[in-house]
Amino acid sequence: MVTRSSLTKAAAVFMFLAVSPQSPAQETPADASAATQVKAAQRGIRTDRLKPGHLKIWKAIERIALEANRDGRPVRPTFHSLWQWAQKSRHTIYVEMDDHEVFHHSAGVFTIEDFNQELQSWTASIRLNLSIIQVADKIKKRIDGSNRSISLREVGRDARCAIIVGHELAHASLILENPQYARLYQECERETAAYYLAGGIAAKEYGNNLEMQKRLKRLQSLMDQLEAPADSVEVELWREIVPGLANRARK
Ligand SMILES: [Zn+2]
Numbered sequence: 418m419v420t421r422s423s424l425t426k427a428a429a430v431f432m433f434l435a436v437s438p439q440s441p442a443q444e445t446p447a448d449a450s451a452a453t454q455v456k457a458a459q460r461g462i463r464t465d466r467l468k469p470g471h472l473k474i475w476k477a478i479e480r481i482a483l484e485a486n487r488d489g490r491p492v493r494p495t496f497h498s499l500w501q502w503a504q505k506s507r508h509t510i511y512v513e514m515d516d517h518e519v520f521h522h523s524a525g526v527f528t529i530e531d532f533n534q535e536l537q538s539w540t541a542s543i544r545l546n547l548s549i550i551q552v553a554d555k556i557k558k559r560i561d562g563s564n565r566s567i568s569l570r571e572v573g574r575d576a577r578c579a580i581i582v583g584h585e586l587a588h589a590s591l592i593l594e595n596p597q598y599a600r601l602y603q604e605c606e607r608e609t610a611a612y613y614l615a616g617g618i619a620a621k622e623y624g625n626n627l628e629m630q631k632r633l634k635r636l637q638s639l640m641d642q643l644e645a646p647a648d649s650v651e652v653e654l655w656r657e658i659v660p661g662l663a664n665r666a667r668k
Pocket residue numbers: 420421422584588644647
């Protein structure tokens with residue numbers, strides 16, 4: 418199951434690059450402070466953008482994240498701590514779900530939207546593409562590091578969604594809290610935009626443009642670096658959320 422972040426979305430690049438302090442001419446102090454108050458009240462995970470049917474799926478994901486043992490300890494500590502980070506952070510993370518057919522292969526997308534200078538707080542979103550999540554029938558490499566295919570037939574929709582949410586939350590926490598990783602993310606977004614602006618798709622289709630091949634190789638290496646920590650978190654998430662599947666994979 419592919420769960421790339423929004424690397425191919427040029428819009429996200431421009432948002433991220435537009436993070437410089439806002440010009441005072443754009444807002445009066447009263448407007449800014451009212452906006453800041455609203456923003457401060459909207460921190461954590463926000464479900465405002467979900468339709469009622471999607472909210473039901475989200476509640477199921479939340480139950481998976483927050484389930485506790487009889488002694489109060491979380492059943493799924495990795496997922497639980499990512500969830501708690503998002504819920505208690507100074508940032509705002511909107512969740513979105515889409516069940517239309519999409520033209521890419523991303524099960525989940527993390528996108529940066531906005532920055533509030535006064536609160537030092539980001540607004541971002543995690544989008545789940547339900548049609549991709551539903552049709553995925555196998556995964557490779559995720560559970561035990563091997564390249565074997567593992568059937569997803571017995572993994573239900575809510576568990577699948579929970580794993581994608583956990584994967585995207587891993588990206589979110591790194592991008593929003595770890596400056597080194599945030600720089601890597603920015604570099605990756607810039608390189609992606611530059612690649613497509615330079616005609617990346619056409620160059621790929623028609624083959625032998627050496628310069629474009631070099632760019633693509635560099636982009637792939639940046640994306641691999643960006644994905645590596647989220648992928649290792651995802652290995653833990655599979656063990657926590659679908660323990661039966663992880664046991665079968667080890668055999
Ligand atoms: Zn990812």
